[in-house]
Amino acid sequence: MENPDIASVFLEIADLLELKGAEIFRVRSYRNAAVVVEGLPESLKALYAQGGEAALKGIPGIGESTRGRIIEMLQTGGCALHAELLAEVSPGMLDVIKVSGLGPKKAASLHEKLGIKDLNGLEEAAAKGLIRELPGFGKVSEEKILRGVKELKSRARVFTRSYAAHVAVSYAAYLKEGAGISDIAAAGSFRRWKETVGDLDILAACQDQPSVMERFVQYPDVKEVLSKGGTKSSVVLKSGLQVDIRAIEKKSFGAALQYFTGSKAHNVALRERAKKMGLKLSEYGVFSEKDGSWLAGEKEEDVYAAVGLPYIAPELRENRGEIEAALEGRLPALLKRSDIRGDLHVHTTESDGTNSLEEMAEAAMKLGYEYMAVTDHSKAVGIARGLDEARILSQMNVIDEFNERLKRQKKKFIVLKSSEVDIRADGTLDHSETVLRKLDIVVASVHSGFNMKEEEMTGRVIKAVRTGFIDIIGHPTGRLLGEREPFHMDMASVMDEAKKYGTALELNSSPERLDLNDSHCMLAKERGVLVAVSTDAHSTRHFGNIEYGVHTAMRGWLEKKDILNARPLASLLRILKKRRQGR
DNA sequence: GCCGTTTTCGGCCCGACTGTTTTCAGTCG
Numbered sequence: 060m061e062n063p064d065i066a067s068v069f070l071e072i073a074d075l076l077e078l079k080g081a082e083i084f085r086v087r088s089y090r091n092a093a094v095v096v097e098g099l100p101e102s103l104k105a106l107y108a109q110g111g112e113a114a115l116k117g118i119p120g121i122g123e124s125t126r127g128r129i130i131e132m133l134q135t136g137g138c139a140l141h142a143e144l145l146a147e148v149s150p151g152m153l154d155v156i157k158v159s160g161l162g163p164k165k166a167a168s169l170h171e172k173l174g175i176k177d178l179n180g181l182e183e184a185a186a187k188g189l190i191r192e193l194p195g196f197g198k199v200s201e202e203k204i205l206r207g208v209k210e211l212k213s214r215a216r217v218f219t220r221s222y223a224a225h226v227a228v229s230y231a232a233y234l235k236e237g238a239g240i241s242d243i244a245a246a247g248s249f250r251r252w253k254e255t256v257g258d259l260d261i262l263a264a265c266q267d268q269p270s271v272m273e274r275f276v277q278y279p280d281v282k283e284v285l286s287k288g289g290t291k292s293s294v295v296l297k298s299g300l301q302v303d304i305r306a307i308e309k310k311s312f313g314a315a316l317q318y319f320t321g322s323k324a325h326n327v328a329l330r331e332r333a334k335k336m337g338l339k340l341s342e343y344g345v346f347s348e349k350d351g352s353w354l355a356g357e358k359e360e361d362v363y364a365a366v367g368l369p370y371i372a373p374e375l376r377e378n379r380g381e382i383e384a385a386l387e388g389r390l391p392a393l394l395k396r397s398d399i400r401g402d403l404h405v406h407t408t409e410s411d412g413t414n415s416l417e418e419m420a421e422a423a424m425k426l427g428y429e430y431m432a433v434t435d436h437s438k439a440v441g442i443a444r445g446l447d448e449a450r451i452l453s454q455m456n457v458i459d460e461f462n463e464r465l466k467r468q469k470k471k472f473i474v475l476k477s478s479e480v481d482i483r484a485d486g487t488l489d490h491s492e493t494v495l496r497k498l499d500i501v502v503a504s505v506h507s508g509f510n511m512k513e514e515e516m517t518g519r520v521i522k523a524v525r526t527g528f529i530d531i532i533g534h535p536t537g538r539l540l541g542e543r544e545p546f547h548m549d550m551a552s553v554m555d556e557a558k559k560y561g562t563a564l565e566l567n568s569s570p571e572r573l574d575l576n577d578s579h580c581m582l583a584k585e586r587g588v589l590v591a592v593s594t595d596a597h598s599t600r601h602f603g604n605i606e607y608g609v610h611t612a613m614r615g616w617l618e619k620k621d622i623l624n625a626r627p628l629a630s631l632l633r634i635l636k637k638r639r640q641g642r
Numbered sequence: 643g644c645c646g647t648t649t650t651c652g653g654c655c656c657g658a659c660t661g662t663t664t665t666c667a668g669t670c671g
Binding site for chain 2: 082083084085086087088089091092119120121122123124125159160161162163164165194195196197199200203247258260286287288289290291292293303305318319321323326327328329330331333334335339340341342343
């Protein structure tokens, strides 16, 4: 069992306990433990294998009881409490509480009074008009349940951040046309740059809040209005994306932005801190507990300052130690877009790219880059017209000539001869040593045999690293968000080996990949492995994706010094040369 | 179930909206 598996068991335990009517704080502990486990950079399995129970101590939010259950799951692959609860509560009820408007109390009442066990039973009872007869329910809620079930059965759960970005821009422009809005921002997981978003939160500072609500629900793409109040409303768009809005006075914009950016765990920690300081923190501002006087709220910075903290970047707000770090003055000086000096993963028309070497180089120069590595595929990736030995040798000549031309034109830019070499199933590389030795930089990636067992895949990649030829491991887990799960590989072992050989790991910035993810970045930093933030650009348009990589790196607490391609050219070449001498 | 610069017991973030109620519980973020 890996961290996500353990987290989902904890989430289900929380839901099941809640359905049983267990004490809410016990429920919350399991829910919190799930969030903590999900966000851990280290694999619990690996930690436990190395250090036993002692290695699992000191994780905030994981106490004696949940630690015991984690160990149980690691040892047996299951959890007795979870199994017991599933036997007691109909598993189908886990779906019932996901219906919008239904929580544990109402679900339990439906179960008790009508014998409802799952979504289908719920739908049937609602269709027959049985639900409206129950105390606490009525005709309106019955109809809402019916719609909710249909919605749940059809809706895609998560959206890529890039889609949400598109909606955010259009919606904001539309709302502003209605006038009277002084500030508008998208908050939530979107602002924290999570790789996927469940819904979009919009915050608007304005005088006439009801009229903004009115305009909000009139947006042409709205399929359904979930709720509409004087300051807060929710809609579902035709695409299925839920959008929430909150209108607020300018005076409270910073506090509201802080609040609606989350994460929930970060906010709870912040509010607890405020409370201990004799303050009250809400979306309206920071108030004195004593006399209720308003202390701060117009700017986010002011809110943090009022609770005695420096500003914490949204990317860090996951309650993964950022508040403690802020208190102790050890917040990272996060990587910035402008720190990136070049792109080390770029395709051209020679393999499966859509722009030529010249066009890609032009685009990279326009971004102010100093270098770009051309990393066309090797022959194993036939579908992408991978290069065989003759073709890559000829490409090297073309690049040499191109660089000569740049030099004559006094351009401060260089194209690095490279390849995205396939790591074959047996861990060998898909170019000969002769070719590999001639390249300036080598990116190596797995493109086949994704279904290997963990030990096999780990062995495969480690064997490739041990050839000593790999400068960067490309998209290390092979995942495609919403399409393909990451393959099974012991990341910590791979990183330890990479560290020995001076090999960096790529953070592939494609919004569908983001591979490494944020937790892996934290792990890389801890293990002392450099990260290359690259775009894997297959066209000039893709260079802009670097933004996604940079923000993911920020979520992983990475700084300029942790990034291979934040080095100026001379320094990059020094690192590569030193690595080659060591092989 | 977790946790400790008020605490090893007794707390545990804060507020809006909805639908069903006549003052609020449940749900949601």
